[in-house]
Amino acid sequence: MSSKRLIFNFTESELIVFLEENGFPKYMYKQLIKWIYTKYELNPYKFSDISKVNREKLKEIFSFQLPKIVKISIDPEDETKKYLLKVGKHEIETVLIKEKDHYTQCISTQVGCPLRCKFCITGTMGLKRNLSAGEIVGQVMAVIKESDIKPRNLVYMGMGEPLLNYENVMRSIEIYTNRKGLDFAFRKITISTIGILDKLKGLIKKFPKVTIAISLNQIPEEREDLMPAEKKYPILKILKYFEENKYFRPTFEYVLIKNINSSEKHAHKLLRLLEKIRCKINLIPYNENKIFPYESVSEEELNKFINILYKGPNAITVRRSKGKNIQAACGQLAGEKDAE
Ligand code: SF4
Structure with a gap:
């Protein structure tokens, strides 16, 4: 096994210390970050402003290996691109979504997921392992290198519950937002979670401008049937936190599944639940698939649901998932072998 250190794992401050400890000049971290994250050059022999001796040494110490692209699937309808990537012996997926005037990349944080939400294909895999910060960052770098497109939103x-891989996710945010490097805007980064309160508080404290999306998906009294993790991480605690911390405006995501969580009763309860919280509500009609028997709602049911929520104070959006033809839509990522 290689003892080289994966360069994408380092935050700026870690890189500064590590370079110094290994006898490199102090200023070199700036050159390194510039080559890797602004020129996307991963061959140290091409770092022309670094001495030949140091270039050799960099090659010896660091690995510049990105996750290997195994397969790319493109949805002919909306040009969504799904990448199957190899990380060690596992496979993960990342999706590049074309919007009107920019791109959004959906990234994975775990191989599989331990939370087993009943409507999610990733959940059927269970957890294989957490991704390192470098593997999280490597997903974006691999896509940039292949497509020449830098997404605006992340x-x-x-795949995975980001807050169950907290340390690595936090480090990846630090690396993504480094002004000298990839320079993503904090508010263009969204962390989607089922809601793990202590970790959520830590995330908000360290990165208050990052966007938070809570996967709500069901009223509290019925949520455990759909999301077993409700038992351990009750949503009422999350709702109370946001009720008391109004300076923060999260998004609540609600996947609408016919006959499960889409009745007028559900809409009225949801309205009451969220009316004291400053938030956005994002409704996502369920993506039907071959694995689960769930059905999506009709346009009529969707409109009824929205009209009830409109009585409340919060903004409501409907997200129609892209990449349906290539199993790249929400809750459909599972790695090639598991998805087919
Ligand atoms: S919906 Fe998210 S948290 Fe739930 S099983 Fe799927 S990946 Fe995990």
């Missing part, structure tokens, strides 16, 4: 909504 959404942590791929």
Whole structure:
């Protein structure tokens, strides 16, 4: 096994210390970050403003290996691109979504997911392992290198529950937002979570401008049937926290599944539940698939649901998932072998 250190794992401050400890000049971290994250050059022999001796040494100490692209699937309808990537012996997926005037990339944080939400294909895999910060950052770098497209938005909504891989996710945010490097805007990064309160508080404290999306998906009294993690991480605690901390405006995501969580009763309860919280509500009609028997709602049911929520104070959006034809839509990521 290689003892080289994966360069994408380092935050700026870690890199400064590590370079110094290994006898490199102090200023070199700036050159390194510039080559890797602004020129996307991963061959140290091409770092022309670094001495030949140091270039050799960099090659010896660091690995510049990105997750290997195994397969790319493109949805002919909306040009969504799904990448199957190899990380060690596992496979993960990341999705590049074309919007009107920019791109959004959906990234994974774990191989599989331990939370087993009943409507999610990733959940059927269980947890294989956490991704390192470098593997999280490597997903964006691999896509930039392949497509020459730098997404504007990053959404942590791929495989896994980000807050169960807290340390690595936090480090990846630090690396993504480094002004000298990839320079993503904090508010263009969305962390989607089922709601793990202590970790959520830590995330908000360290990165108050990051966007938070809570996967709500069901009223509290029925949520455990759909999301077993409700038992351990009750949503009422999350709602109370946001009720008391109004300076923060999260998004609540609600996947609408016919006959499960889409009745008028559900809409009225949801309205009451969220009316004291400053938030956005994002409704996502369920993506039907071959694995689960769930059905999506009709347009009529969707409109009824929205009209009830409109009585409340919060903004409501409907997200129609892209990449349906290539199993790249929400809750459909599972790695090639598991998805087919
Ligand atoms: S919906 Fe998210 S938290 Fe639930 S099983 Fe799927 S990946 Fe995990």
